[in-house]
Amino acid sequence: MAKSIQVAGKRIGEYRYLHTSALHELGGEIVEAVYNAAKATGLQSETDFNVVKLRKSVSEITLLNYPTFFDEAFPVLEQSWKVDISTSLYRYRAYSESSNPPILHRKELLLAPDHPDFQRFSDLTKEAEHIGLFDDTSRIGFLREWERLLQLKGYEVNDHSFLPIANDMSELSGNIEESQEIHRHLTALTRTQLSAPMQSLARYGYLDQSKSVFDYGCGKGSDVELLRDSGLDASGWDPYYSPDAIKKYSDIVNLGFVINVIEDLAERKLALASAYKLAGDCLVVSAMLENANARGGTPFKDGVRTSRNTFQKYFSQAELGAFIESVLGVEPVPVAPGIFYAFKTDGAKAAFLTRKGSQRRRPSDFTSRRLPAFRTKPKSHVSPSFRKYQNNTAILEELWTTWVNLGRAPKSNEIEKLEDIRRLLGSYPNALKVLRTVKGDEGVAILEKAHFTRYDDLTVQFAEYKFYRTPPPRPMPEQFKEDVRHFFGNLANAQSAGENSLLQVLDKQKVLSACAEAAEKGLGWLDGCSGQLIPDSILSFSAATTGGMPSLNVWGRCRL
Known part of the structure; x- marks a missing residue:
């Protein structure tokens, strides 16, 4: 056969x-x-x-x-x-x-799309993707590596959900001490790798040494130590382990698994509000989630009290988001199970959406191509551009990476080491010329792909603004403003492009074409279709992105 x-x-x-x-x-x-x-x-x-x-x-x-x-x-x-x-x-x-x-x-x-467990399993996969468990598929095929990866990411699996590994839950049930004092400090962990909320920040590019980080309720300070060892401006405060530390205003503030160990609701709200005040860009909030295996202990207020007189409040994902919004008055963004980002400004939120969009790209598509080192001294016929590249490889590759990430030539005010570039290469335009020459036709192809990828990212972003009835940030961040000008001309054109992209889901023939293209790539399937979308077709679809390119990831079934 x-x-x-x-x-x-x-x-x-x-x-x-x-x-x-x-x-x-x-x-x-x-x-x-x-x-x-x-x-x-x-x-x-x-x-x-x-x-x-x-x-x-x-x-x-x-x-x-x-x-x-x-x-x-x-x-x-x-x-x-x-x-x-x-x-x-x-x-x-x-x-x-x-x-x-x-x-x-x-x-x-x-499974077939109409199977009763289809949605439950799909939700599990989405959670795994948000955590970053499927980023490297070479590490997930066998049990040992999978368990190590889960521990590294700071999660455990309970039924068909991921739960962040947050606090020390040993001796959850048993005889409760007579003392009524809650010992919050006993839940603190000594970590050998970053906690789940800190790993989420790394995943979205916030731990690149450009942002200061403050850990509000840092426990034993493991996260702070690990960040400092990596060269970040990081500090923390804890009411038990570091009570004399200064509560420092920082770009990013982490409130990691703190609110779930505070038994007093008013104090819980105060901790959340206080941490938010210290954040310049974003507050990261995480908490323990409900699960069937953590219902031991004695009911106490709105949580449970353990045998060591520690307290645990278990949230659902929706409940945690609603609690954050009710206290801070801003709608938080869920980024992983038990983890939300609450932004201080529209600009910070827009920057995050840009970072989030960049996750759709495949890093291998934009790997910088370095020229092989000369084995002997360069001969006189080597062009000046190649010689300049060889003498200034590090700073030029950094510029090239920025160029590719933006999908357009960076403006001079977007370059951190502008003065060094001018000093070493004469002028900023000359640096761009050297890169164009050295990268050659392959570089041109990379830049073209980066341009279209970035255009698509921005189109999706404006489609999201339209879909959720959320206006673009005001005032617009300078980089975002330049993106709009470069790729669309003006804001009105950008909004129109986003709306047109959103309306494409009403075009049945385009939906069918997207179904067929997705099926050919192994994204979902298209079962039994003749190639024409007919009136009694059944199509369920969700907007998605693959490799930075907007597409329809469609589970479809056509009746003939």
């Missing part, structure tokens, strides 16, 4: 994976091949295996057994049977005794 597979499922290379409950989504020949593979191995679907692995052309089928597919967020593979369809011979492998078995991610991709 050589029937090509154009169906539902999770695609990895030339293979597709899908749950046996989604077999009805496949064509008859493929279903028959799966049936024959099961017959050859003597297995029963659902009982002995529940996931099928298919090649692009059905020459072999692998039957996989994930016994806890629906029970565990990231189930472990226990058994596999690889079947040669032409000979009915198969190879069996057991993983039940392995100390590092394969595990499964993005389970929703293996």
